Amino acid sequence: xxxxxxxxxxxxxxxxxxxxxxxxxxxxxxxxxxxxxxxxxxxxxxxxxxxxxxxxxxxxxxxxxxxxxxxxxxxxxxxxxxxxxxxxxxxxxxxxxxxxxxxxxxxxxxxxxxxxxxxxxxxxxxxxxxxxxxxxxxxxxxxxxxxxxxxxxxxxxxxxxxxxxxxxxxxxxxxxxxxxxxxxxxxxxxxxxxxxxxxxxxxxxxxxxxxxxxxxxxxxxxxxxxxxxxxxxxxxxxxxxxx
Amino acid sequence: xxxxxxxxxxxxxxxxxxxxxxxxxxxxxxxxxxxxxxxxxxxxxxxxxxxxxxxxxxxxxxxxxxxxxxxxxxxxxxxxxxxxxxxxxxxxxxxxxxxxxxxxxxxxxxxxxxxxxxxxxxxxxxxxxxxxxxxxxxxxxxxxxxxxxxxxxxxxxxxxxxxxxxxxxxxxxxxxxxxxxxxxxxxxxxxxxxxxxxxxxxxxxxxxxxxxxxxxxxxxxxxxxxxxxxxxxxxxxxxxxxxxxxxxxxxxxxxxxx
Ligand SMILES: Nc1ncnc2c1ncn2[C@@H]1O[C@H](COP(=O)(O)OP(=O)(O)OP(=O)(O)O)[C@@H](O)[C@H]1O
Ligand SMILES: [Mg+2]
Numbered sequence: 001x002x003x004x005x006x007x008x009x010x011x012x013x014x015x016x017x018x019x020x021x022x023x024x025x026x027x028x029x030x031x032x033x034x035x036x037x038x039x040x041x042x043x044x045x046x047x048x049x050x051x052x053x054x055x056x057x058x059x060x061x062x063x064x065x066x067x068x069x070x071x072x073x074x075x076x077x078x079x080x081x082x083x084x085x086x087x088x089x090x091x092x093x094x095x096x097x098x099x100x101x102x103x104x105x106x107x108x109x110x111x112x113x114x115x116x117x118x119x120x121x122x123x124x125x126x127x128x129x130x131x132x133x134x135x136x137x138x139x140x141x142x143x144x145x146x147x148x149x150x151x152x153x154x155x156x157x158x159x160x161x162x163x164x165x166x167x168x169x170x171x172x173x174x175x176x177x178x179x180x181x182x183x184x185x186x187x188x189x190x191x192x193x194x195x196x197x198x199x200x201x202x203x204x205x206x207x208x209x210x211x212x213x214x215x216x217x218x219x220x221x222x223x224x225x226x227x228x229x230x231x232x233x234x235x236x237x238x239x240x241x242x243x
Numbered sequence: 244x245x246x247x248x249x250x251x252x253x254x255x256x257x258x259x260x261x262x263x264x265x266x267x268x269x270x271x272x273x274x275x276x277x278x279x280x281x282x283x284x285x286x287x288x289x290x291x292x293x294x295x296x297x298x299x300x301x302x303x304x305x306x307x308x309x310x311x312x313x314x315x316x317x318x319x320x321x322x323x324x325x326x327x328x329x330x331x332x333x334x335x336x337x338x339x340x341x342x343x344x345x346x347x348x349x350x351x352x353x354x355x356x357x358x359x360x361x362x363x364x365x366x367x368x369x370x371x372x373x374x375x376x377x378x379x380x381x382x383x384x385x386x387x388x389x390x391x392x393x394x395x396x397x398x399x400x401x402x403x404x405x406x407x408x409x410x411x412x413x414x415x416x417x418x419x420x421x422x423x424x425x426x427x428x429x430x431x432x433x434x435x436x437x438x439x440x441x442x443x444x445x446x447x448x449x450x451x452x453x454x455x456x457x458x459x460x461x462x463x464x465x466x467x468x469x470x471x472x473x474x475x476x477x478x479x480x481x482x483x484x485x486x487x488x489x490x491x492x493x494x495x496x497x498x499x500x501x
Contacts (some may be wrong), residue, residue: 008352016340019377079336083393086302088325089353155263240320241306243263 001092009089009097013071014104027067027109031059032116039121052123053132053204055175060109060140061197067166068102068147073160076151085240092235095148099141099231106140127207131216135207138223139200145230146196152234155243171197176205196226251401251432252278252301252326253380256310259296259455267307270296271455274310277402278434278448280400283427284444286436287479290454294436295333297452298403302330315400326354329394333405333436335386339379343370343389346378347396354397364392371416382409402426405433408442420445443475451479458482 035055039048041146075081075119084094117123125132150167154160174184174192181189192198203211203219212232259271271293278284286294299305300312312319315327349359365371373381378389391407394460399463400470404423408416420442423433427447435446443449443463451458451466459466459482463475470481 005353008349012338012341012345012349015345016338019340032255078339079332079334080338082304083330083332083336084327084353085304086328086330087350087353088322239306241308243261243267243305243306 001090001096005089005093006097006100009093009106010100013098013101016071017101017105023067027063027105028112030114031063031109034059035113036115036121039117039123048121049118049124049126050208051177052117052121053125053127053208054201055221056110056113056117056132056136057139057200057204058175058177058197058227059138060106060113061143061200062168063109064106064140064143065147068098068144069151069160069164072098072148072151073157076157078123082242090235091152091238091240095152095231095234095238098148099144102144103137103141106137106144110136110140125207126210128212131211131213131220132204132207135200135203135216135220135223138199138220138227142196142200142223142227142230145227148234149220149230149237152238155239171195174198175201177201196223196230199223199226249280250277250435251280251315252276253313254301254311257297257300257312258309259293259300259305260307261296261305269455271300274456276450276457276460278432278450280432281427281430283423283433283435283445283499284448284449284450285446286441286450286452287432287438287440287475288436288458290438292452293455294438294452295405296455298330298434298436299404302328302403304330308325326397327400329397329399329402331391331402331404331407333396333409335383335390337378337386337389337393339386340377342375342377343381343392344374346389347392350393351396358398360396360398364395367395368392369418384415387411388415388419399431401432401434406431406436408437408439416442440479441474449475451482453483453486458486 035052038055042048110133114129114136118125118129146167150163151160154163170191174181174188174195175193175197182194184192199219199222203216206216255275257271257274258269260267261270262268273299286297288294295307300308301314301319303324308453319322344365345359347364351357351361365374368391370385370388373385378386381389387407388409389475390428391404394402394404408419423435427433446463448462449466450460458479459469461469466475466478467473470478472478472481
């Protein structure tokens with residue numbers, strides 16, 4: 001791995017996104033629209049205060065996962081990945097370069113979304129707001145890291161597409177948003193323990209209920225570990241040689 | 244005409260299986276070849292004969308390869324070769340959503356090439372006026388020249404070019420072949436595939452491929468003399484018929500017969 005190649009890759013990815021207004025729209029505006037719709041649906045009830053922080057963490061994860069998966073799929077289809085693999089660029093440079101570029105966007109996305117939810121929709125967070133923001137950014141970066149790992153593990157474009165729902169749906173079902181995790185069958189609860197989204201959602205639920213950084217830092221640490229793990233998995237499973 | 248300065252690529256007993264799972268196909272079997280350095284070597288053969296697969300094995304991105312593939316004295320795909328070998332894929336592999344010069348600068352940074360190299364590569368493929376154009380709006384021929392420019396950045400010792408002149412007009416084709424000649428004169432080795440047989444005239448040496456193996460390897464003059472024919476197309480057909488006499492010719496007799 002070498003910093004010049006990593007940063008060059010991050011810069012190239014950001015340039016690509018800058019030239020693509022629709023992707024910028026999906027990344028920044030779509031999560032706001034979704035939260036706005038929820039706020040409008042439950043106008044006059046405490047639902048937004050209770051679930052708003054969760055949505056602020058969830059939507060960026062899904063959006064970033066999809067955008068990253070599509071970006072890396074295009075890298076494969078256009079033949080540029082094959083070409084990159086004939087240059088001195090390290091596999092980790094490609095993976096971390098993408099993570100840095102999308103991480104920068106994740107920060108922007110989470111800030112815009114949190115500001116919109118608090119000031120426009122009127123969400124009242126019982127816990128510390130900056131920690132909600134931190135978890136939202138980490139969740140978005142986690143979405144990117146999972147997208148990178150999935151497309152590195154996939155051997156073909158087809159496998160990469162197949163992996164997308166396989167990764168996202170089990171996490172949605174078991175993360176505690178649909179049903180509190182202590183009310184789940186034991187087997188599902190055990191599954192939720194090994195899936196990363198669970199920990200972000202757990203932290204956000206605690207924050208909505210009035211927790212501060214000290215109470216959720218364990219969960220935040222687990223999310224960070226999952227991010228690092230997914231990036232390492234992505235960098236080590238990406239193949240220079242393809243069938 | 245041959246300069247016997249050395250060997251760019253040495254292949255022996257090459258076998259390649261492509262695809263994965265149940266769709267695995269043996270695409271190349273028992274191929275031996277030596278590509279001398281400092282020459283333009285043409286790789287000719289019909290569609291599906293395995294030209295791209297052979298090139299992928301040489302640049303080290305092909306999986307499931309058996310046998311020996313040695314490039315510039317190292318095993319194919321060796322990390323030290325990544326700066327010394329330039330590869331242009333058959334479909335232009337460039338980023339469509341950034342400009343020509345942004346594509347070049349990105350690869351220049353990965354390869355440790357300079358801004359001068361960027362300027363030189365652009366000029367070599369005649370794209371200087373389009374430097375700030377987004378690749379996505381370029382014509383097919385312009386796009387394939389961007390792809391070629393990326394491979395020229397690090398002035399590699401070996402250039403592997405997969406059908407670099409497809410879809411280009413005669414003037415550009417002539418200019419590119421002149422460029423390939425200049426590069427070879429400076430000592431670069433070139434392996435260039437084509438299924439336009441008349442481009443054979445521009446090569447120092449020819450490799451004729453069919454169905455995953457080599458039909459012939461030699462200069463154009465040698466091939467014509469050996470087959471007693473007047474042009475490369477006739478020579479190719481003569482070689483095919485030598486292998487498979489037209490009576491009862493069955494393309495699969497290698498697997499089913501014997
Ligand atoms: N991923 C793959 N899975 C299975 N078979 C493959 C795969 N890629 C290529 N093949 C098969 O390998 C053979 C050789 O393909 P290759 O692309 O090397 O041919 P080519 O000589 O470059 O053809 P063209 O002139 O059309 O580019 C073809 O029969 C092709 O169908
Ligand atoms: Mg081909």
